[in-house]
Amino acid sequence: MANQAEGAAKPTVALDGFGAERGFGVLADAARRAAAEGIRLRIFGPPDQLGLEGVEGVEVMPTSEWIGNEEEPVAAVRSRPESSIVRAARDVAEGGAGALATVGSTGAAMAAATFGLRRLHGVQRPALAVLLPVPGQPVLFLDVGANVEVRPQHLVQFAFLGAAFSEAVLGIPRPRVGLLTVGAESGKGTPDVVEAHRMLAAAQGIDFVGNLEGGDLPAGVADVVITDGFTGNVALKLMEGTAKVVTGAIRDAARSSPIAATGGLLMRPALGSLRREFASDTTGGAVLLGLRSAAVVGHGSSGAEGVANAVRLAARCIEQRAVERTAELLRSAHATRGDLAERPDAAERIEA
Amino acid sequence: MANQAEGAAKPTVALDGFGAERGFGVLADAARRAAAEGIRLRIFGPPDQLGLEGVEGVEVMPTSEWIGNEEEPVAAVRSRPESSIVRAARDVAEGGAGALATVGSTGAAMAAATFGLRRLHGVQRPALAVLLPVPGQPVLFLDVGANVEVRPQHLVQFAFLGAAFSEAVLGIPRPRVGLLTVGAESGKGTPDVVEAHRMLAAAQGIDFVGNLEGGDLPAGVADVVITDGFTGNVALKLMEGTAKVVTGAIRDAARSSPIAATGGLLMRPALGSLRREFASDTTGGAVLLGLRSAAVVGHGSSGAEGVANAVRLAARCIEQRAVERTAELLRSAHATRGDLAERPDAAERIEA
Numbered sequence: 001m002a003n004q005a006e007g008a009a010k011p012t013v014a015l016d017g018f019g020a021e022r023g024f025g026v027l028a029d030a031a032r033r034a035a036a037e038g039i040r041l042r043i044f045g046p047p048d049q050l051g052l053e054g055v056e057g058v059e060v061m062p063t064s065e066w067i068g069n070e071e072e073p074v075a076a077v078r079s080r081p082e083s084s085i086v087r088a089a090r091d092v093a094e095g096g097a098g099a100l101a102t103v104g105s106t107g108a109a110m111a112a113a114t115f116g117l118r119r120l121h122g123v124q125r126p127a128l129a130v131l132l133p134v135p136g137q138p139v140l141f142l143d144v145g146a147n148v149e150v151r152p153q154h155l156v157q158f159a160f161l162g163a164a165f166s167e168a169v170l171g172i173p174r175p176r177v178g179l180l181t182v183g184a185e186s187g188k189g190t191p192d193v194v195e196a197h198r199m200l201a202a203a204q205g206i207d208f209v210g211n212l213e214g215g216d217l218p219a220g221v222a223d224v225v226i227t228d229g230f231t232g233n234v235a236l237k238l239m240e241g242t243a244k245v246v247t248g249a250i251r252d253a254a255r256s257s258p259i260a261a262t263g264g265l266l267m268r269p270a271l272g273s274l275r276r277e278f279a280s281d282t283t284g285g286a287v288l289l290g291l292r293s294a295a296v297v298g299h300g301s302s303g304a305e306g307v308a309n310a311v312r313l314a315a316r317c318i319e320q321r322a323v324e325r326t327a328e329l330l331r332s333a334h335a336t337r338g339d340l341a342e343r344p345d346a347a348e349r350i351e352a
Numbered sequence: 353m354a355n356q357a358e359g360a361a362k363p364t365v366a367l368d369g370f371g372a373e374r375g376f377g378v379l380a381d382a383a384r385r386a387a388a389e390g391i392r393l394r395i396f397g398p399p400d401q402l403g404l405e406g407v408e409g410v411e412v413m414p415t416s417e418w419i420g421n422e423e424e425p426v427a428a429v430r431s432r433p434e435s436s437i438v439r440a441a442r443d444v445a446e447g448g449a450g451a452l453a454t455v456g457s458t459g460a461a462m463a464a465a466t467f468g469l470r471r472l473h474g475v476q477r478p479a480l481a482v483l484l485p486v487p488g489q490p491v492l493f494l495d496v497g498a499n500v501e502v503r504p505q506h507l508v509q510f511a512f513l514g515a516a517f518s519e520a521v522l523g524i525p526r527p528r529v530g531l532l533t534v535g536a537e538s539g540k541g542t543p544d545v546v547e548a549h550r551m552l553a554a555a556q557g558i559d560f561v562g563n564l565e566g567g568d569l570p571a572g573v574a575d576v577v578i579t580d581g582f583t584g585n586v587a588l589k590l591m592e593g594t595a596k597v598v599t600g601a602i603r604d605a606a607r608s609s610p611i612a613a614t615g616g617l618l619m620r621p622a623l624g625s626l627r628r629e630f631a632s633d634t635t636g637g638a639v640l641l642g643l644r645s646a647a648v649v650g651h652g653s654s655g656a657e658g659v660a661n662a663v664r665l666a667a668r669c670i671e672q673r674a675v676e677r678t679a680e681l682l683r684s685a686h687a688t689r690g691d692l693a694e695r696p697d698a699a700e701r702i703e704a
Binding site: 134135145148149180181182189190191193213214215216217218219227229230231233234235236237238239240241242243244245246247249250259260262263264265266 | 486487497500501532533534541542543545565566567568569570571579581582583585586587588589590591592593594595596597598599601602611612614615616617618
């Protein structure tokens, strides 16, 4: 990886040292866990609060400014170059670390990464991807909020970005890619979605399995599901909300009578493992794809294990050469087809 | 209701006599149940298969043609005036019945109703609404697929259509209306959604509670939730799919060990009532709003009770004067504001 320090045997992750809703202790615990597994960390936060001096493999870069969830991300990132997320992104851009991890504001992370890290050649719009906590094989779902409006060629780029990540980081040999829309037939959806379907059906280098409907998403019928950032954001939060309401209703059902309560008690261990399968903590969070370094955004409500998983995912992106492999897939696609990027020259100019 | 036969004390529903996946017996059973409750039925289907001769309050209108799920709805509706759904819609338009009910193709039902029944004054785009089977107070959600692309003023019309239906048919005094998007702040979403928010915040006659995110939908924080037909269709199917996957995973958890199995057995009665709460059969299906008569579209997989619920919902729309009350709310909104319909004159011309 170009941005990774030369000769470093261990992956180095730049971790935002602010933004954990449960406090600095969670970040510090996560850093200790990741460091114990051989991941090097550069944490941008307050040394006194983190209390990590002397921990092998962990370097605290003293930082006192940060960007909160309630701030307008683009303006905040532009005006606060010394804030933790902007410094962490700059550290990755300058080669101090190979990837970025944060559990702070998603908007600030996207803005800092998009401004601070360059886009891959041919990528016009970086996309935010999540691993849906579907029981069994998780599904990579993008875009979940980086772009509320997209054009057909952006959806096609998302397909390539998702497929490359799925193969490189998740180890799925030839990921099946589906397009989220309102019906299985190729003519279903908005004109932009119909056009994206046509382009994807003709694209080389990915295994496009066609249109998917909302109900297919939790059923795991594809490895990668692509959509625009508006639909994706609504869908992601809806899935999380529905799973919560259903499991809550089951908890209520278990309390509805003494007999049901006994049943609930007996089922508790089995339900506990189910809860873990659906918990977003276990997947490490969202990944911003399409940049020259990986950026992982975990939930602000994460515990130490959730933050550690975000760091592990960032480290895995470095180790598996996720960015290089994505670039290779995009290059081979560009070599065979010209319509991947509508105006590759314009994208190139912005990038340079 | 203009289209309802003068002086009829009992509501009369035109029922499509085809389209039930479980066969004609389901339709006939549903007709008997609804008729026993005082609903008059005119069923457009094959008399021999339905076997309803002599049933009090049920009239079979012999029909042998129908439109299937796999057909292109608009072309089929235009070319087959004698098909059951087109004849049923025509019957409502001509005053034979006061509302339409079907469990056949949703697309054909929308096309037949939109072509056959006139739109309410000021409504440019009829919308398909469903009652989400959320535990507790159900949520009216629209549009779930009639319009894959909408403009801001269409979303505003959906808000009025949904609020009027919620108040008239569901009996909710002053329904809270929310706009589905990607964040709580008024600036979140596509430019069209942001503009719709601005218009809704200024609108008279409805209780606009602001933006909702995907996770708010199953939580029941509003009585009516509006969105475009693309997002709505994906969201509806995703909710159904997620509830199915989660309950399936719980069933699997209950089978994972003899102790858990015993627990599952003890919880069965409580879980059964939960399953009923989430079952789409109990809500009667989707309703096409914005026309001068109500049109209810139930699930093709419905059993007799599901079909009967679709008929009951159609009858309730007649009894509660849903269409008249919607027209009143739209009129009062038009009287106070001019931006509800972008081009009311053009809409008027198409309608006439």
